[in-house]
Amino acid sequence: MSVRKRKWTTPGGVEKEAWVVDYVDGKGTRRLKTFDRKKDAETFRDGTGVELRQGVHVADRDSVKLSRAGDVWIKGAVDAGLERSSTEAYRSHLDLHIKPFIGQERLSDLSVSMIRAFEDKLRENGRSPAMVRRILVSLGTLIADAQERGFVARNVVRDMRARRRRGERQDKRQKGKLKVGVDIPSREEIRAIVSALDGRWRPLILTAIFTGLRASELRGLRWRDVDLDKRELHVHQRADRFNAIGKPKSEAGERTVPLPPTVVNALREWKIACPRQKTGKLDDDGNPITVLELVFPNGVGNIEGLSNIIRRGLIPTQIAAGVTVPVLDEHGEPMKDKEGNPVVAGKYSGMHSLRHFYASWCINRTEEGGLGLPAKMVQERLGHSTIVLTMDRYGHLFPRGDDEAELASAERLLLG
Known part of the structure; x- marks a missing residue:
């Protein structure tokens, strides 16, 4: 591989010069590449030499736009x-x-x-x-x-x-941690939300709070995957934003999640009123045949839209529960309605906040109203593909074990 200067005269009589890299590529084809500056030609030569030795070089003519x-x-x-x-x-x-x-x-x-x-x-x-x-x-x-x-x-x-x-590495910025009351609803806020739940949104939001299912998993959940007698549900599919049914996000997404009594009772009641899905077939009397398919469908038994769940379910429930934040105008001032009352919005804008709460509930100590589960079990409940993902997101919520009372108790058990 060589770098050489080339001089020539244009038809108009103008003398020009350039630097040419002359080499043979991995296919045995001779290649020429021209540069205005010797430094650029040498840089290309050195880089191309490494690529040729590694067997990864691609000549310009073999490249595409x-x-x-x-x-x-x-x-x-x-x-x-x-x-x-x-x-x-x-x-x-x-x-x-x-x-x-x-x-x-x-x-x-x-x-x-x-x-x-x-x-x-x-x-x-x-x-x-x-x-x-x-x-x-x-x-x-x-x-x-x-x-x-x-x-x-x-x-x-x-x-x-x-x-x-x-x-x-010299200026490492730590990603902001999820905070209770900011990203994660507090226990008091969850109590208020549960008390305000009503109608068709009650079983859905209760299930979201106490199972941690993703919104897509809730929208794709089938009755055949819910066992009310064993008090558990099985995640086997999800509905994407185009309402297409597919597999969970990862292999770990297929999982079994236990149901607390409140959710079981709400689902038993909802199953009676749940809209059925049309099959497109007729019975012997010519009537449309319907089936009880999805757990949380829209009014005609088909997949419910995520925006509908948030606009008509999550946000109004928060407002009814008083879990709100003021709406600000372009100057950062609280807005007011025609009667002079503050305009408010739901504090948590997405269903994922309820998933965050479920994670914190699984992690918190039993004496604090949580389940006190180990990290591996939390990962399995959430359907995370790796425990690293669980710890990166929620590791700061786990008890540190260096609380003064806990240390004193551990010392007594050790020393007697």
Whole structure:
């Protein structure tokens, strides 16, 4: 592999020069790449030499444009059976954010500085910091797929992330911990919510509070998976945001969760009134045949929408229970209605807050009204794929064991 200077004269009589890297790729094909500066040519030579020795080099002519690689990536995800919600999110990132800014770039031309410039463009064009992070994750996944297909040798997005992680070691920022009363409803708030529950939302929200099921798992729960005599339910499926039924998020998501008496009684009552689902068939008298399928369906027995559960169930119940926060105007001042009363909203905006409460209830000491379960059992109840995920999210809620009374008791037991 050599670097040499090349000089020539254009048809118009202008003398030009450039630096050429001359090498043979892994397929035995001679390749030439031209640079304006010797330094750039030498950098390419050194990097390409490493890639050739590792057997991962991809010449520019064998590379493709980012937009093309993105289309191949999406098709592969769909063909592999990836959830529709995930492929739709990827397609949105590709079509609305990646293609308009850097879609015409060749994969082999991408560099860390180019990705940094792409980040800046996204922010300048109104993308939020959270959206920028999600787009970069999708871009990194796209390039990883292109690597596997032999379109490119390096994943510059992951190279950039690695550099940032090294830099963050000197200025490590701890992710905010979930807080009771902020992210997790307190025991007093849960009592108020339970007291305010009524109608069709009572069994659903009670089940969410005392089983910790994800909203998608609640929406996909079937009566055949609920055993009221044994006081337990089995999670075998979930409903995504497109109302498509599929398997739980991970293998650990398939699990058995015990039901407390309050939930069992509420479900027994609800089963009598629960809407049935039409089968599309007729009985001998010509009447539509219906079946009792989903535990928490909409009014005609089909999958209930998540937004409906939140808007009509969770939020109004919190307001009725007094678990609210004031609504602020654009100046940060509390808003008031026409009668001068404060305008309030439900304090917790999503069903996941109830899952957080269930986790804290499993963890808390029995003398504090909790179950006092060990970490491994909490992981199993929540359906987390690893115990690391459980501890990262909820580890700070577990009793530390260094309470003065606990230490004194342990000392007495040890020493007599």
